[in-house]
Amino acid sequence: MTLEAIKYENDTLEILDQLLLPGEHKYIPISSVEDGWKAIKLMQVRGAPAIAIVGCLSLAVELKKTLFSSKEELSKFIEEKLNYLVTSRPTAVNMGKAAKKFIQKSESLTTNSKFTLQDMLKRIVTAIEEMLPNDISVNKTLSKYGADHILQMFNDEPVDILTHCNTGSLATAGYGTALGVIRTLHERKKLLHVYCTETRPYNQGARLTAYEHVYEKMPATLICDSMVSTLMDRRGVSAVIVGADRVVVNGDTANKIGTYQLAIAAKHHDIPFYVACPTTTFDPHLETGKDIHIEERPHEEMTHFNGVSVAAPGINCWNPAFDVTPASLITGGIVTEFGVFKPSELAEKLVPIVMSLHLEDPDHVNTGPDPS
Ligand SMILES: CSC[C@@H](O)[C@@H](O)C(=O)COP(=O)(O)O
Known part of the structure; x- marks a missing residue:
């Protein structure tokens, strides 16, 4: 459960x-x-x-x-x-x-x-x-595609996965996206181990992803965000898989702050980097990640932990909640309920699917091309 x-x-x-x-x-x-x-x-x-x-x-x-x-x-x-x-x-x-x-x-x-x-x-x-x-069913479908893709890459051998932030049952209607892929690997007995990052500053990894893993008895180890490169170097992981808050037409992807540096480290260590998300997270109206509005959160989310100050009072802070990973670093693929795509395939293969989806609504009246 x-x-x-x-x-x-x-x-x-x-x-x-x-x-x-x-x-x-x-x-x-x-x-x-x-x-x-x-x-x-x-x-x-x-x-x-x-x-x-x-x-x-x-x-x-x-x-x-x-x-x-x-x-x-x-x-x-x-x-x-x-x-x-x-x-x-x-x-x-x-x-x-x-x-x-x-x-x-x-x-x-x-x-x-x-x-x-x-x-x-x-x-x-x-x-x-x-x-x-609908969200649960889409998550299960994309998770199956993601698990199939990863296992094919590793000749059906069990894998170690690194993930960031929380993309599980707590972030969705149930099952999850990146964590859904991990869950599917676990259900198929193909998951050796998960490493989840703490996900500073708001600790969604330490508080929520770790909680989901313990709750469901999935083998996992918590690491600080700053340990990612050492993990890749010393222990190694088969693949990195993260969620997304917005994927744009060229494949650039906004996700929890810290995702970008994870992707750089994965590229350096030749580890495939995947993004998993439903197509409701795909934005067909933005061409590149430069146009994505990045939310900035209150400084207290960095400087305080459970109401206790952990930073020098008076210090200046900058707290962007998300970053944009360039498409070139998403080397494994973008996992959706319609399959796994290379970022370069999105414009040709995924945009037409996404644009046609709302036309399937029986109440839709065709009022001409979308002006936005
Ligand atoms: C399936 S959740 C996908 C993303 O929303 C997730 O990776 C993430 O960045 C969440 O950020 P949060 O600030 O916790 O809302």
Whole structure:
């Protein structure tokens, strides 16, 4: 049984408060969009897919208890709330893409006279609720592709994996992306050992990834971020696999701060470097990583640990939460639910798939090419 970060039952939404882990396993209620926004901003829930799911479910919860007098009123409400949720954390694209998708859906339903106000409400809420099972199923599919690819590279021999940040059940609806690939390797008895980085400054590796490994009895060792090159040099790992917050058309990838230096070290040691993510993390509107907005977090997340200062008071700080790994360093591939791609293949092979996905929505009205 994997950990459950998001509980949605009987129209009630609760999240496992990740700021309290690993010390305390406590669920907190999310009863409105405001609650959802705050939980995302404070990082009580984090990880690109989980942010989008909790954000949208917080809207579903609010929609179910609000009275609307017209489809136009409902559509305006949805648009305003989703645009607000997008402001919570800027780097991960999943929330922004989900917002765009549901705003378009709501506009289509509003203009289509076939649907009543109640039909519209039901279709929007159902589509949001589908995000949970869909994410788990996508994670399982991409994990299978990732595990197959890695094992093929190593002639089906068991492997050692290095990962960064937390990309598991806690960062998704369940199973995980990079950690999903690791989980699949473990299920196939092909995982020798995982090394997880502490992931300074906010310690998602030490607090969350380590917790998931201990919880599920997967063989793992925690290292400090600064030990990565020595690990590669002295012990060696078969492959590095990380998640993503935004992958752009040329393959440049934004992920947790520290990913970039991991990729440089992997290249130096000739170790394949993989990124695993659902296509909801792919941004077909940005050509290169230079255009990705990098979130900067409060200095206290660096200078304090559980409220205790660990840095000299008065020192200047800079705390970017993500970095961009250039496509040239992603030597293993980008693992998605549609297979594993070399970064150079994304424009030709993945962009058409991603662009066609929203057209599959039965409520979509074709309004011409996307202007963005
Ligand atoms: C499946 S989670 C993928 C990414 O969101 C993850 O690697 C990451 O960088 C999380 O950052 P966080 O700041 O904890 O939200």
